[in-house]
Amino acid sequence: MKILLVGSGGREHAIAWKLARSRHVPNLIIAPGNAGTAALGENVPVKAMDLPGMVKLAKARGVDFVFVAPDDPLAAGMVDEMQKAGIMAFGPTAAAARIESSKVWAKQLMIRNGIPTARVDVFDNASAALSHIERAPEGSIVIKVDGLAQGKGVVVPATRQEAVAAVRSMMEELVFGNAGRRILVEERMSGPEVSVFAFVCGSFVSDEIAACDYKRVNDGDTGPNTGGMGAYSPPEFWTPELAARVRREVLEPVARAMVKEGCPFNGVLYAGLMLTSEGPRVVEFNCRLGDPEAQVILPRLESDLVDICLAMASGTLSKTAVRWGGDPHVGVVLASGGYPGKYPTGYLISGLAEAANDALIFHAGTKIGPGSEVLTNGGRVVMAVGSGKSVASARGSAYRSTAKIKFEGAHYRMDIAARSAASGSHSRQERAV
Ligand code: AMP
Ligand code: GLY
Numbered sequence: 001m002k003i004l005l006v007g008s009g010g011r012e013h014a015i016a017w018k019l020a021r022s023r024h025v026p027n028l029i030i031a032p033g034n035a036g037t038a039a040l041g042e043n044v045p046v047k048a049m050d051l052p053g054m055v056k057l058a059k060a061r062g063v064d065f066v067f068v069a070p071d072d073p074l075a076a077g078m079v080d081e082m083q084k085a086g087i088m089a090f091g092p093t094a095a096a097a098r099i100e101s102s103k104v105w106a107k108q109l110m111i112r113n114g115i116p117t118a119r120v121d122v123f124d125n126a127s128a129a130l131s132h133i134e135r136a137p138e139g140s141i142v143i144k145v146d147g148l149a150q151g152k153g154v155v156v157p158a159t160r161q162e163a164v165a166a167v168r169s170m171m172e173e174l175v176f177g178n179a180g181r182r183i184l185v186e187e188r189m190s191g192p193e194v195s196v197f198a199f200v201c202g203s204f205v206s207d208e209i210a211a212c213d214y215k216r217v218n219d220g221d222t223g224p225n226t227g228g229m230g231a232y233s234p235p236e237f238w239t240p241e242l243a244a245r246v247r248r249e250v251l252e253p254v255a256r257a258m259v260k261e262g263c264p265f266n267g268v269l270y271a272g273l274m275l276t277s278e279g280p281r282v283v284e285f286n287c288r289l290g291d292p293e294a295q296v297i298l299p300r301l302e303s304d305l306v307d308i309c310l311a312m313a314s315g316t317l318s319k320t321a322v323r324w325g326g327d328p329h330v331g332v333v334l335a336s337g338g339y340p341g342k343y344p345t346g347y348l349i350s351g352l353a354e355a356a357n358d359a360l361i362f363h364a365g366t367k368i369g370p371g372s373e374v375l376t377n378g379g380r381v382v383m384a385v386g387s388g389k390s391v392a393s394a395r396g397s398a399y400r401s402t403a404k405i406k407f408e409g410a411h412y413r414m415d416i417a418a419r420s421a422a423s424g425s426h427s428r429q430e431r432a433v
Helices: 010-020 051-061 071-075 078-084 094-101 103-112 126-135 160-172 240-260 293-300 305-313 391-404 418-423
Strands: 002-007 027-032 065-068 120-123 141-145 183-187 193-201 209-213 216-218 222-225 230-233 266-276 279-286 329-335 360-363 366-368 374-376 380-387
Touching: 002 010, 002 051, 010 027, 010 293, 010 305, 010 360, 010 380, 027 051, 051 078, 065 078, 065 305, 071 078, 071 094, 094 103, 094 240, 094 266, 094 279, 103 120, 103 183, 103 240, 103 279, 120 126, 126 160, 126 183, 141 160, 160 183, 193 240, 193 293, 193 305, 209 293, 230 293, 230 391, 240 266, 240 279, 266 305, 293 329, 293 360, 293 380, 329 391, 380 391, 391 418
Parallel strands: 002 027, 002 065
Antiparallel strands: 120 183, 141 183, 193 209, 193 266, 209 230, 216 222, 230 329, 266 279, 329 380, 360 380, 366 374
């Protein structure tokens, strides 16, 4: 079996690692991939957003199916293009990917279908948005651009002044381009956040799994937002009762709603939730695996990922087991000096082999140098993912491993999963479909 995997991050290395362990023993092509995926298959330098190039590659290589992992090509319709060309593809169509690519569309879907989320007002002109903000109490709102903005299109303003500045930069200066022509002003919620994932095939929702990620660059959740500096699974507060409630109130209703509205979802649905005093409420939906959450949940997937993809693509997921279990996993990201701002690349990375004795090492921004050495090639460079019988022991492995990886300017957070390890929770999530 031949599989083409689209993407080049840590998530894609984790997907390639899991696909490679399949009983189908697939030949993997990764486009464009990184130094980690090169050890599991053949990297081909076609960019993830090059839709015609990717279709051409899939055809030329006669692949059995394509796994589209990142949000941008999904939103642009890569799955639709593959299907038009007669190639099986895993992931939602552009119409279904709107659940992530248009926050306004997703919000309206939730409101029409009674899915719990923050109240919202939508604006497509700046003066109406500004006069609304004048009336809102300080600290009571969150401002978001409608379209995709690399996770940066959300501002949680502490003061009215900050709120006004956010609206002006989004709608007047168009710092997020057309994504900011429409904005949402949301009620501000509070509570712990959790990312919940399930394979969804039409109205069928597989067993779900939960993880927590760390968006800020520095310890104690300070400093600017990043793509994610670490993750762990399962969260200490994730109980079977909470999981059942999230399925009943969020995952199953949204899958049914998308079928009813003519854009059935096929792929991984990712619900970003806030656990408020009134219960779980949706912050956002994404139409794909999270990064870095994929790196801590895929090692907990006991079922064969190729079987799951084939079942999703043929609409028969309800007949295929999706079993999550396994030990707790904790992942720590090593990032380039300067990230998430500007950073240099091309530094030699040492200690990778020794680090692999304690943990799984998933590459993100890496490339192979002229002498087969591994060099830095991005902001987030590698992630060390430890496992153990408890979150505390998984965390110990992750940090022992992280300490062995060296490159110029490397930095990482010291507090990934610290709160969970300290809570002493050894809870495991183990259920079968
Ligand atoms: P999003 O890109 O929509 O996930 O938003 C990014 C982050 O902003 C979330 O992870 C939350 O921490 C925060 N956020 C977004 N919407 C809200 C809200 N309505 N209330 C409180 N915090 C929010
Ligand atoms: N971990 C956040 C994301 O993948 O969007």
